Amino acid sequence: xxxxxxxxxSHDGGDILVSNSVLRVIAPLxxxxxxxxxxxxxxxxxxxxxxEPNQRSALMQVVCQVEQxxxxxxxxxxxxxxSFGNFVPHLHWHVIPRWEDDAYFPESIWGGKLRExxxxxxxxxxxxxxxxxxxxxxxDFKSKYNA
Ligand SMILES: [Zn+2]
Numbered sequence: 001x002x003x004x005x006x007x008x009x010s011h012d013g014g015d016i017l018v019s020n021s022v023l024r025v026i027a028p029l030x031x032x033x034x035x036x037x038x039x040x041x042x043x044x045x046x047x048x049x050x051x052e053p054n055q056r057s058a059l060m061q062v063v064c065q066v067e068q069x070x071x072x073x074x075x076x077x078x079x080x081x082x083s084f085g086n087f088v089p090h091l092h093w094h095v096i097p098r099w100e101d102d103a104y105f106p107e108s109i110w111g112g113k114l115r116e117x118x119x120x121x122x123x124x125x126x127x128x129x130x131x132x133x134x135x136x137x138x139x140d141f142k143s144k145y146n147a
Contacts, residue, residue, distance in 0.1 A: 003044045008090040013040055017136040023059060025066060025141070027133050032103060032117075033096060034125035035074050035132050037066050041091040048083070048091065059093070062141060066095045069139065073132040074125070080108065099125070 002009040014028035017037075026038050039062050041051070048056055067079050076097035083093045098105055101121070103113050 001044050003090070006044055006090050007088045008040050008092060009044050013038060013092075015133070017133055018139070018141045020142045022055065023062060025062065025136055027129075027136075031122070033109060034122060035070060035076070035097040035129035036109075037070070037095045037132075037136070039063050039066060039093045039095065045091050046085055046089040050091070059091075063093045063095060065139065065141070066136065069135050070095060070097050070132060073135050074128040077105075082108070097125075 004010060007013065012024070012026060014026035016024050016026055018025040022043075023039060023041050026040060028036060028038055030036055039059065041059060045051065048059075051059065063081060067081065070076065070079055074097055077100045078098040080096040080098055081093060082096065083091070085091065096109055098109075100106075101115070101117065102109075103115055103117050104111050105114070107114065
């Protein structure tokens, strides 16, 4: 089921790194947030409880696997997991690498900006994120996490 007015029904939402029968893992390439990944359920549902338990489990296993790959590949100080859907009520999770010197830390990335990050630091982190994207593309999500 699709909703033509919905961003995630009508757009990929970023570069698709992995897609299986039920979800996709995308790199939205946001300049301020190197390595930010979104895991988007394909069907237009708003809440985790719209999914069957096995579907929830598959989604969270993918979210956690992405978190693990972020930790392995870019070693941030912290990883934030978030799911809101207030603006786009189509189930998706944000998996966000955080650094103590990033522009918003320790606030959420939707909080107030606290500092500027030097371009050289951002560029280095975006470079690391390319390795992360490759690791996600290479990871065998399809056989492991189809719901
Ligand atoms: Zn949708």
